[in-house]
Structure formats: structure tokens, C-alpha cells
Amino acid sequence: MTSGGDAAGMNPAIKCTVDYSRMLGYKPYLVHNGLRGLIDDNIEEAKSSDVSGILHRGGTILRSSRSKRFFEYEHRQQAYENLQKHGISKLIVIGGDGSFRALNQFYSDFKVPFAGIPATIDNDIPGTDYCLGVDTALNMIRQNVDSIRDTASSFSRAFVIETMGRHCGYLAMASAVTSGAEVCLVPELEYDLEAIQKRLQKDIDNGRQFLIAIVAEGCQMGDYLTRWIKDKLKMDARLTILGHIQRGGSPTVRDRLMAFKFGIAAVDSLHRGETNKIMVYKSGSYSTVPIHELAGQTAGIDPVLVEICKPLCR
DSSP states (O other): OBOSSOOTTHHHHHHHHHHHHHHTTOOOEEETTHHHHHHHTOEEEOOGGGGTTOTTOOSOTTOOOOOGGGGSHHHHHHHHHHHHHHTOOOEEEEEOHHHHHHHHHHHHHHOOOEEEEEBOTTOOOTTOSOOBTHHHHHHHHHHHHHHHHHHHHHHTOEEEEEEOOSSOOHHHHHHHHHHTOSEEEOTTSOOOHHHHHHHHHHHHHTTOOOEEEEEEGGGOOHHHHHHHHHHHHOOOEEEEEOGGGGTOSOOOHHHHHHHHHHHHHHHHHHHTTOOEEEEEEETTEEEEEEHHHHTTOOOOOOHHHHHHHGGGGO
16 A cells, blocks of 8 residues: 555555565555555455556555544554455555554554555655655756756746755755755755855856755745845845655656565565564665654754755855
């Protein structure tokens, strides 16, 4: 099943888990519509045709949802009875931290083991350096920033580009560095607008004719920074909110490979008899972590990337 926000790489992970679990002798099922589908019995046995030709597709063929009903015991019990009816004894959930916590509660209630595959473009799941969908989202941002730079240079404008990332500035940081942005504002770093003004004004005096600023949505600074550039730097400035285009697009090669590695690890975890593990990629190695070890933790960002971004905040 897929749950929470969609991310490129979910479909390759679906295909891998179905094919690999069948190789090990299991009978795989598909849960449509996420947690809501568990409650409403949108469950069917997986056929080869269901997962054929989906590697290149973005989003999730199983669709997704967030279900408030799943917080209530009676609805979780209905979901459990649905699984019992189909003879399903193990679950793989492809999603984010909220989905993992929901399935962990489900395990506490009914002892249905699950394996979690991290999939969120924010890259904000603690314990893993990478989540499915991140590379595709970064490439979508890169493509759009490159296009915006063309018009920025043509009209001598400044563009403020807002990326997704409610509490995590990873997308903004990585995009700012790889797109050559002059400014980057993220929740993790303090910024000094006065210092930024002095730095940019010096560049403008030396001939710079356009600017690119990338801001994480969690800063809530997109509108303000756009007005600030107009007022302080006397440059025509426009705000572009990339929004949900960051979620779409055909999965990159990296996301497809990561999906297969995570998918095989998830099936193997359940096959070994593990109960509530999250698949993680840390410092170049793949492993599993119990969900309870991640409780209360926050995802960290590569300290090298943080250091590279600091000059863009001041």
C-alpha cells in the first residue's frame, strides 16, 4: 500500500515488492487508496498485469489518502477484519513518518507486522539519508529553475522560487546549490537580510543584472522576500511557487534503483520475521531500524550541504 503524499518511485517500489514477494512464495495483494482503502476493503490480489508497465510512471497507481478514521479503534478493527478476510498477515507501506506511526499503532492493536519504505520528497524521515521521490523532485525543481533563469536574465529580474518542505529545507538547499542561486532561506539556518542586501548590492554595482532566490515553504518568506528585493534592491521581482509539480514526473534512474533496493529489503525483513521495521539508507549502507527508535527524532541534513548553503543566507 502507499500512503501520505505521493512521490515518484512509489510505482517501481510497488512492482518490486509484488514481483519479489511472489518469487518467495507469497501471494501479494494491493491496497488501493491508502489507509482509507484498508478500512473500506479496497483490497485485491495482485496480478502481473497490475504492475506491468508502471516503472516510468510518477505518483502511485494504488492512489493514496490520509484518513482521520484510522485514528479511531473501531475503524482500525474494521481494517484488521478486512485483512483477515483476505488472509493477509503482513503489510508493506510505502510512505512517510505519519504512515509508519499509523501502522505501528495498528501493530500494537492487532500484531500485524509491517515494513516501511520511506517515500517523501521532503526527505525528512529520521534515520535515513534518502527517501523515494527526492531525486525526481530535485530534477523537477532544477528544470524549472533553469527555465526561470532564462527569463530572469532576459528581463533583468529577480525571481524568488518557493519549494516544498514544511519543516525541512533539504529541497531548497540542494536546489540552491545546484542551480547557482544567490539566496537560500530554509528553516534550519538563520539568515541576515541586511548582510544579504550588502552582498547583493555589491554584485549589482559590479554588473549583476538578475537574481535567483530559493526559499523553503516552511520559512513563509516567499512573499516578503519578493517585496524586500523590490524595496531594498530596486529590482523587479517575481514570486514563483512550484507547488505540486515537484511531486510529479517520471522517476529518475536513482529513484527506480532505490525503489528496488528498498522493496527487496522490505520483503526480506518480513520474510525474516521482523515486525515493524523501517528500511533506511545511511552513510552508503542499507539496513532496517525499528519504528520506535525513530520516535521523537528529527531528520538531519548533510552537514556539508548545510555549510555550503550558509553563505547564501548572509
